[in-house]
Amino acid sequence: MSETATEYGGSRVIVLGGAGFLGSHIARRVAASGGRVTIIDAMLAYSGANRANLHGVSETAELEVIEADVATMSDFDRRLAAADVVIDAMGTTGHQWAHLHPHLDLAANVTSHLTVLRALAAARSKPHLVHLSTRAVYGRAQAKVIDEAHPRQPIDIQGSHKLLAERHLELLADRDGLTFTVLRIGNCYGPGQRVSGDDVGLIGGFFRDIMLGRTAVVYGGSARRRDFLFADDLADAVLAAGVQSRGGPRVFNIGGASERLMEVAEQTVATARRGAVSLAPFPDDVGRMDPGDFVLDCSLAQQVLRWSPKTSLAAGVEETVDYYSTHAQNYGLGD
Numbered sequence: 001m002s003e004t005a006t007e008y009g010g011s012r013v014i015v016l017g018g019a020g021f022l023g024s025h026i027a028r029r030v031a032a033s034g035g036r037v038t039i040i041d042a043m044l045a046y047s048g049a050n051r052a053n054l055h056g057v058s059e060t061a062e063l064e065v066i067e068a069d070v071a072t073m074s075d076f077d078r079r080l081a082a083a084d085v086v087i088d089a090m091g092t093t094g095h096q097w098a099h100l101h102p103h104l105d106l107a108a109n110v111t112s113h114l115t116v117l118r119a120l121a122a123a124r125s126k127p128h129l130v131h132l133s134t135r136a137v138y139g140r141a142q143a144k145v146i147d148e149a150h151p152r153q154p155i156d157i158q159g160s161h162k163l164l165a166e167r168h169l170e171l172l173a174d175r176d177g178l179t180f181t182v183l184r185i186g187n188c189y190g191p192g193q194r195v196s197g198d199d200v201g202l203i204g205g206f207f208r209d210i211m212l213g214r215t216a217v218v219y220g221g222s223a224r225r226r227d228f229l230f231a232d233d234l235a236d237a238v239l240a241a242g243v244q245s246r247g248g249p250r251v252f253n254i255g256g257a258s259e260r261l262m263e264v265a266e267q268t269v270a271t272a273r274r275g276a277v278s279l280a281p282f283p284d285d286v287g288r289m290d291p292g293d294f295v296l297d298c299s300l301a302q303q304v305l306r307w308s309p310k311t312s313l314a315a316g317v318e319e320t321v322d323y324y325s326t327h328a329q330n331y332g333l334g335d
């Protein structure tokens with residue numbers, strides 16, 4: 001068992017958004033590390049919430065699932081106050097969708113987190129808060145490699161909302177005596193990511209099209225790069241942040257290997273043995289929100305959290321393809 005895992009033995013951990021894509025990976029990891037987990041999730045229809053994400057996880061004295069919205073849950077403050085660590089993985093993730101539904105995006109990416117901050121402010125002993133933010137707070141890349149000091153200039157509604165949530169944390173934490181860690185996360189992929197419905201995002205779109213035997217389209221040229229992070233590696237970073245010694249840096253970039261989009265799509269086609277990949281120019285609305293080639297500098301997380309991603313692209317894609325092959329009907333990929 002790793003040092004981080006050992007430190008969770010007996011800890012009471014609340015995972016907000018724990019039925020979503022990343023939250024469910026985090027909750028499993030905490031439970032496997034000996035933590036006592038309470039998942040609270042509103043099961044929003046327009047999010048990645050999916051009961052299948054918790055398949056095989058049986059509710060025990062050590063793991064409880066509560067389907068509720070933090071805004072209306074009656075004993076939310078009491079439950080939060082009793083935790084040692086709160087992991088806030090709530091949100092919505094469709095950038096195009098957020099432009100069409102800005103008020104819903106505001107509720108999921110700003111208002112719900114204010115509810116958490118108010119509850120923590122009222123708590124007598126304060127649990128440590130780990131907040132999942134995004135590389136979208138940086139906006140367009142102004143450097144080849146982006147560290148945590150890069151200007152925060154979001155270029156879309158959702159990036160602005162995520163930045164506002166970070167600002168609330170910065171403003172209220174000192175006033176209310178909260179300790180927190182913000183993780184600015186790159187593009188994640190893995191089992192349980194939403195792959196059907198509106199605006200499933202870049203990687204969700206690749207997996208959907210290829211698993212359905214269709215052609216995945218890479219916009220803007222074959223040289224385009226992003227960093228790609230496997231969900232279990234993200235979960236490891238979150239666990240490390242949850243037991244981080246207090247008083248150190250509060251904001252970390254968490255990204256994976258820099259890969260060409262074309263390479264990722266081709267790897268998925270080869271692994272799934274179906275589908276195809278093609279190139280096309282950017283449609284206007286997609287190009288407008290494209291941040292450019294994006295490589296996150298994660299050296300601070302390596303030094304302080306002693307974290308670095310472990311899963312190769314080939315291994316991560318294989319696990320994801322296997323998962324969707326077995327659980328296709330639960331993710332809108334067929335019967």
Ligand SMILES: NC(=O)c1ccc[n+]([C@@H]2O[C@H](COP(=O)([O-])OP(=O)(O)OC[C@H]3O[C@@H](n4cnc5c(N)ncnc54)[C@H](O)[C@@H]3O)[C@@H](O)[C@H]2O)c1
Binds near residue numbers: 042
């Ligand atoms: N997936 C990625 O690649 C990625 C990248 C960068 C940042 N992030 C951030 O990580 C977080 C989780 O992303 P994800 O991909 O797992 O999203 P997801 O949509 O799969 O999960 C989010 C979960 O939050 C829940 N939720 C939203 N509002 C709630 C509320 N008021 N009360 C209770 N539950 C609520 C939803 O029901 C859903 O289950 C988000 O904040 C997102 O911005 C994700």
